[in-house]
Amino acid sequence: MIGATTTDNGANGLVRLFLLVGLGVFALFPLVGSTFYVQLGTKVMVFAILAMSLNLLVGFTGLVSLGHAAFFGIAAYSVYFFTPGFTAASVWWTLPAAVGLAGLAALVIGALSLRTKGIFFLMVTLAFGQMVFFLFHDTPIGGSPDGVYVNAVPTFDALGIDLPELRDRYQLIEGGARAPFTLYYVTLACMLAVYAFLAVLLRSLFGHVIKGIRVNEHRMRALGYPVYGYKLASFVIAGLLGGLAGYLWAVQSLFVNPELAGWHMSAEILLMVILGGMGTIYGPILGALALEALRELAEIAIEYGVTASNAIGLTEMDPHRAATDYYLLVEGVVIIAIVIVLPRGLSGLIEDLAAYLRSGRRSAKGEAEQAT
Amino acid sequence: MSETLLRTDTLSKSFGGLRAVSDVSLEFPVGLLHAVIGPNGAGKTTLINMLSGDLKPSSGAIYLNGENIAGLRADQVSKKGVGRSYQKTNILAEMTALENVRLAAQSRVGGGLGLITAVKRRGDLIDRAHAALERVGLRAADDRPASALSHGEQRQLEIAMTLATEPNVLLLDEPLAGMGPEETERMVALLRSLVAGHAVVLVEHDMDVVFSVADRLTVMVNGAVLESGSPQAIRASAVVREAYLGEDEDDA
Numbered sequence: 339m340i341g342a343t344t345t346d347n348g349a350n351g352l353v354r355l356f357l358l359v360g361l362g363v364f365a366l367f368p369l370v371g372s373t374f375y376v377q378l379g380t381k382v383m384v385f386a387i388l389a390m391s392l393n394l395l396v397g398f399t400g401l402v403s404l405g406h407a408a409f410f411g412i413a414a415y416s417v418y419f420f421t422p423g424f425t426a427a428s429v430w431w432t433l434p435a436a437v438g439l440a441g442l443a444a445l446v447i448g449a450l451s452l453r454t455k456g457i458f459f460l461m462v463t464l465a466f467g468q469m470v471f472f473l474f475h476d477t478p479i480g481g482s483p484d485g486v487y488v489n490a491v492p493t494f495d496a497l498g499i500d501l502p503e504l505r506d507r508y509q510l511i512e513g514g515a516r517a518p519f520t521l522y523y524v525t526l527a528c529m530l531a532v533y534a535f536l537a538v539l540l541r542s543l544f545g546h547v548i549k550g551i552r553v554n555e556h557r558m559r560a561l562g563y564p565v566y567g568y569k570l571a572s573f574v575i576a577g578l579l580g581g582l583a584g585y586l587w588a589v590q591s592l593f594v595n596p597e598l599a600g601w602h603m604s605a606e607i608l609l610m611v612i613l614g615g616m617g618t619i620y621g622p623i624l625g626a627l628a629l630e631a632l633r634e635l636a637e638i639a640i641e642y643g644v645t646a647s648n649a650i651g652l653t654e655m656d657p658h659r660a661a662t663d664y665y666l667l668v669e670g671v672v673i674i675a676i677v678i679v680l681p682r683g684l685s686g687l688i689e690d691l692a693a694y695l696r697s698g699r700r701s702a703k704g705e706a707e708q709a710t
Numbered sequence: 711m712s713e714t715l716l717r718t719d720t721l722s723k724s725f726g727g728l729r730a731v732s733d734v735s736l737e738f739p740v741g742l743l744h745a746v747i748g749p750n751g752a753g754k755t756t757l758i759n760m761l762s763g764d765l766k767p768s769s770g771a772i773y774l775n776g777e778n779i780a781g782l783r784a785d786q787v788s789k790k791g792v793g794r795s796y797q798k799t800n801i802l803a804e805m806t807a808l809e810n811v812r813l814a815a816q817s818r819v820g821g822g823l824g825l826i827t828a829v830k831r832r833g834d835l836i837d838r839a840h841a842a843l844e845r846v847g848l849r850a851a852d853d854r855p856a857s858a859l860s861h862g863e864q865r866q867l868e869i870a871m872t873l874a875t876e877p878n879v880l881l882l883d884e885p886l887a888g889m890g891p892e893e894t895e896r897m898v899a900l901l902r903s904l905v906a907g908h909a910v911v912l913v914e915h916d917m918d919v920v921f922s923v924a925d926r927l928t929v930m931v932n933g934a935v936l937e938s939g940s941p942q943a944i945r946a947s948a949v950v951r952e953a954y955l956g957e958d959e960d961d962a
Contacts, residue, residue, distance in 0.1 A: 543816055543824025543832065550813050553802045560762065560800070562788035562817035562875055571823055 352692035357620055364526055368519045376519050377590070382630045383525045384586045387532050389610040389622030391579030396608065397616030398540060399572040400552030401452075404460050404604050405467030408447065409440040409577040411599025413584030415474060416440075418481070418488050418594050426490035433492075436588075437581040443470070444577020448570050467604050475596035485595025488588055494520070525586050529623070532579055536619045539575070548572050613676060615683025624684040628676075629669075636668040637661040714739045715909045716761070716792075716879050721770035721780070723756050723933075730756040732933045733770070738879065743901065743910040745924035747917070753933035754913045755797060758881050761911065762794040763787030774879070788817070793877030795868045797884045797913075803857040807848060807867055810856050811839035814874035842874040843867075846900060862893035869900065880910045886919060898923055921945070929953075 364383070368376045388410055395401040416436035420427050451462040474480030539545050547568050550558045559565045588594050597603060606629070614625025644657040680687050716738040723731040731753040738744050746754050759765040761772060763784035772780040779787055788794075802810050812829075815838040829835070843849045846866040851859060856867060865885055872880060885901070886894050894916070901923050904910055914920050920927065921941050928938040929950050937943075937950050944950055 538828070539825060541828050541830070543819065543827050543829060546809070546813060546816065546829055547824075550802055550805070553804050554800065557800050557802060557871075558813070559784045560764070560788060560794060560796075561814050561871065562785050564783075564785045568823065571825075 350692075352695055353688060356688060356692070360623075361530070368522055376522050378630065378634075380522045380525050380586075380590050382626050383522075383529045384583050384590065385607070385610060385626040385630070386623040387525075387529050387586070388580055388583035389607050389614065389626050390529075390532055390536060390619065391576045391583065392607050393611045393614075393616060393619070393622045394536060394539075394572060394576045394579070396611050397618075397621070398545070398552060399548045399569060400555070401569060401573065402460055402608070403451075403463040403573075403576075404601060404608065405447065405451075405463030405465070405470075406576070406580055406607055407601070407603035408467040408470040408599050409444055409580035410584040410587065410603065410607075411470055411474065411594075411596070412443050413437060413440040413581035414588040414594045414598050415480065415584075417492070417585060417588035418486055421488060421490045421492070424489045426493045429492045429494045433582075433585055436585045437578055440581025440584060441574055441578040444574045444580075445570070448573035448577070452566060452569050452573060464601055464604070467599060467601055471596050471600040474599060480596060483596060485593055485597075488592045488594065491589060491592065494524075521586075521590055525590075528582060528586060532582065533619055533623075535579075540619065544568070544571070609673065613673065613683055615680075615685030615687075617682060618685040618689065621683055621685030624688075628684060632669050632672055633665060636665040636672070640664055640668060715775060716911075717773045718757075718761070719771040719773065721757070721760060721772060722768050723753075723760060723765060724768045730933050731760070734930075734933075734935055736928060736935065736938065738909040738911055740878065740907065740909045741905060742925040743905045743912060743923055744926045744928065745912045745914060745920045746928045746930060747914065747920055748930035748936075751932075752930040754930055755883055756933075757930070758794065758883050758911065758913055761787075761879075762792060762881050788875060788877075791876070791878040792881065793872040793875045793879065794881035795865075795872050795883060795885055797887060799861070799864045799868060801856045801864055801867055801871070803855070805856060806853050807843065807851040807856055807859065807863075807870075808836070808839055808853065810867055811842050811870045811874045812836055814871040815839050815842070817875055839870075839874055842870040845873060845903075846870040847896060862889050862897075865889060865893075865897070866900075869897075873904075878908060880904060880908045882910065883913045884915060885912070886914060886916055894919065 364379070367379055371379065388406075391409075392403065392406045395403050395406070413436040416439050417432060420432045420435065447463070447466045451459055451466060454462050475483045480486070540549070547558065547563055551563070551565055551568060555565055584598070587598070610625035610629050611622050612625070613628055614623065615621035638661075640661040641657040644653060644655050644660045647653045648655065648657070676684075682689075714737045718734055718736050720733045720735055721731060722729065722733055734753075734757060736744070746757065748754055756765065760767045760780070763779070763782050763786065767780045770780065771778045774787075774790055774792065777790075779790060779792075782790075802813065805813075812835050815835045816824075816829075816832070819832070819835070840849065840852075843852065846869050848863060848866050848870060851863060851867070856864065859867060865887075869882070869885060872882075882901070886897055889897060898919055901910070901912065905925070912920070912924065924941055926939065927941050927944040929936045929944060929947075931953050936953055937947050939947070
């Protein structure tokens with residue numbers, strides 16, 4: 339019973355320590371990781387931001403949306419729209435413009451879909467998401483159904499220093515020096531900013547109202563809260579943050595395709611939220627990390643497995659082919675197992691562990707005091 | 711004293727072919743506890759739901775301070791000073807008792823969505839929540855999750871939430887449902903204490919309680935008002951006796 343509440347149970351210090359260690363790992367990772375993995379790290383953090391933004395709806399407002407990728411896709415495509423030629427535009431206007439477009443779309447889509455509830459809301463957001471997908475897929479706006487390249491990286495001139503290229507480099511710079519991994523750190527800073535923003539938001543008067551709406555919407559209305567307005571505000575904020583993720587994605591990959599806005603992407607974000615746990619702000623970061631790690635591990639495991647079974651003559655398969663063909667199968671089984679074992683996700687496990695360590699320490703202290 | 715705060719004029723509600731409430735015209739002045747009684751299906755809760763904005767009336771008017779509020783949404787009606795409790799306990803079960811009442815008090819904070827203002831900076835809301843909990847006798851339950859409270863305590867919590875919205879009109883839908891004798895006694899005392907300064911509308915099944923606390927009684931049958939008047943008048947009414955109270959109430 340108590341575990342289901344969001345009250346401070348005294349274990350917060352341990353969770354905070356865990357988060358600080360995690361932050362340290364993220365901050366130091368480029369010093370040891372290969373370029374491939376640093377780029378993967380950037381990708382994970384982009385998805386973490388996206389999943390955190392969806393969690394504001396799913397975990398804190400009680401709105402399960404299956405169209406959240408729309409805002410991701412719109413902001414990503416904005417980067418393409420804003421650099422039609424080969425001249426790079428400045429981050430200082432392209433970022434607010436891209437995020438603003440995503441927010442505007444969220445305002446329109448939210449205003450219409452929030453007139454429905456539950457499964458209907460899920461279906462309506464899904465439909466709107468697909469509309470955005472087809473806008474990029476089937477109309478001249480999107481360029482090509484297969485996706486389009488972004489021709490120039492936005493320039494990032496801060497404090498008089500012009501960073502020539504925002505994007506992480508593919509190779510180590512000649513002479514063994516490491517690439518600056520600018521985008522990795524910009525994305526890390528964005529992820530921290532989004533976390534801090536959500537922490538402030540959820541402690542605010544507004545944050546408490548949306549949590550109340552998640553628990554009992556009817557009662558909140560009877561108490562005098564215009565529930566629709568609060569839900570719409572939450573939906574737009576989530577859309578804006580999802581737009582930030584989309585912008586970073588486009589800058590990182592320099593390639594955008596309609597699938598970024600599609601329902602498959604929306605489902606994947608939802609999966610990250612569920613996997614990481616909905617009750618906390620940091621849960622979706624764990625979810626994004628876990629999903630990516632799971633994918634990598636599944637591929638490696640299949641490759642090794644198939645290589646081994648080839649060696650003893652059981653199968654005759656290309657291990658690499660098998661890995662890319664079947665990793666989803668392994669991933670799916672593991673996800674089902676995790677959801678069954680950890681209904682509150684990975685962050686639920688962390689919270690329980692912290693509470694357990696805390697109570698263990700307290701009772702040990704109590705015994706020690708009794709002994710003396 | 712008997713300024714009419716809330717008044718209905720030929721208020722009606724139909725669900726398809728069923729006329730759940732028909733042509734109800736009643737007055738609810740400040741400082742009076744007005745109980746609405748009647749058999750199941752008489753339309754009492756439907757009436758309350760219309761008064762609180764949970765249901766849209768099919769026809770007729772609801773005047774609050776002379777302004778017709780019929781058709782306003784529940785949150786708008788609440789903002790105008792009409793607070794209600796529900797027949798089926800309606801609380802924020804996962805949250806603490808204090809947070810339930812604090813959110814109720816917060817609903818009166820004007821201006822903006824409060825995106826930045828931290829809850830901790832509004833100690834006044836916590837003070838008001840404490841005062842409301844104190845009033846219903848739940849001050850000790852502060853930090854307990856609402857779901858862990860006893861049934862009677864949850865009913866008290868619901869009244870505290872309603873009070874924290876600082877209403878002029880109190881709509882109480884069976885606040886005593888499922889309560890033990892001791893809890894009932896405490897709740898009755900609370901109800902009496904609420905009459906000063908509020909127009910209280912009480913729907914209740916417990917006839918002993920109704921006749922002991924009500925200043926005015928309205929008997930509804932099949933969606934219509936059968937009789938309305940003082941408890942003595944209702945007791946003496948032959949129509950009411952025939953339709954509702956039954957023969958065995960003779961010696962009461």
